[in-house]
């Protein structure tokens with residue numbers, strides 16, 4: 607497979623939430639002991655300095671958790687080229703019309719885009735009509751799923767062998783449709799830039815399960831090359847405790863970082879790789895990188911999808927489409943309100959392709 611130049615991820619700044627995650631957690635912030643086995647860490651500064659820094663850092667993570675949604679206005683997807691009242695069919699028509707014969711490639715996030723957000727991550731099922739819409743889109747356009755879930759798990763939800771899949775926020779990519787259906791993917795079709803982190807991810811996942819086990823509603827999901835710590839079902843008064851525990855566990859794993867999604871803290875390797883890089887990689891691998899000839903569309907609802915929107919914006923080719931009920935700070939070009947509008951958009955894309963005006 608052509609991995610192209612610059613496709614290898616390099617270690618980068620581990621800090622993705624400001625202020626940075628450093629230091630331990632003081633006992634007044636954390637009523638649980640996490641000091642067991644490989645999950646412990648040792649202090650390296652004076653107790654009072656540590657306390658001050660720790661308070662700020664945990665609060666920083668907590669702020670990020672609280673501000674999961676909505677974000678501040680900057681590039682509002684609503685009100686630029688479309689309004690919240692705009693018809694998904696019209697957006698699809700605009701894109702097909704502007705494509706002027708160029709090939710369209712479709713990239714789809716999963717949770718919150720193809721399936722509604724639900725309390726139980728194991729029950730985020732895709733409806734049969736949505737599946738039919740995605741299957742139909744894939745008949746006319748190269749189509750890929752780019753998800754924070756493990757590739758295996760997202761395939762279990764989507765169940766379509768005609769798509770390409772990038773799991774673990776793009777850290778697990780299969781570039782041969784159908785090959786991902788089994789775990790016997792040929793190496794030639796597989797790109798896993800965080801491969802060396804697998805043992806570390808399993809270890810941190812175990813630690814996170816252990817330390818959060820006493821917090822009602824907390825849930826840890828191992829997504830193979832990253833780990834999600836869900837707090838959707840945790841009482842808000844305990845969010846600070848969750849933030850503190852995650853921060854403390856990560857002290858022992860300086861090569862991992864944490865980002866914040868929709869009521870979820872996502873722990874992942876410190877490599878220069880994200881959904882945007884995954885989209886670029888897929889475009890190259892699938893022979894779709896000629897921006898004169900290809901119009902990529904990326905649809906997603908979460909912060910991690912912003913990396914993909916940004917790539918399309920910077921390439922000045924294609925369209926990011928944010929799925930959101932409310933105006934948000936985004937790099938996307940258009941917006942849709944929810945998965946049902948995503949489905950309307952996908953169906954319209956096919957309709958306009960088959961029957962151009």
Ligand SMILES: O=P(O)(O)OC[C@H]1O[C@H](O[C@H]2O[C@H](CO)[C@@H](O)[C@H](O)[C@H]2O)[C@H](O)[C@@H](O)[C@@H]1O
Pocket residue numbers: 715716717718722723724725726727730752753754755827829834836838867868869870872908910
């Ligand atoms: O990139 P995505 O496919 O959007 O994955 C991001 C996270 O999605 C899932 O969590 C989200 O959806 C859950 C089910 O609706 C919801 O309960 C949770 O609050 C959301 O954050 C998935 O479970 C996570 O592992 C992914 O990181």
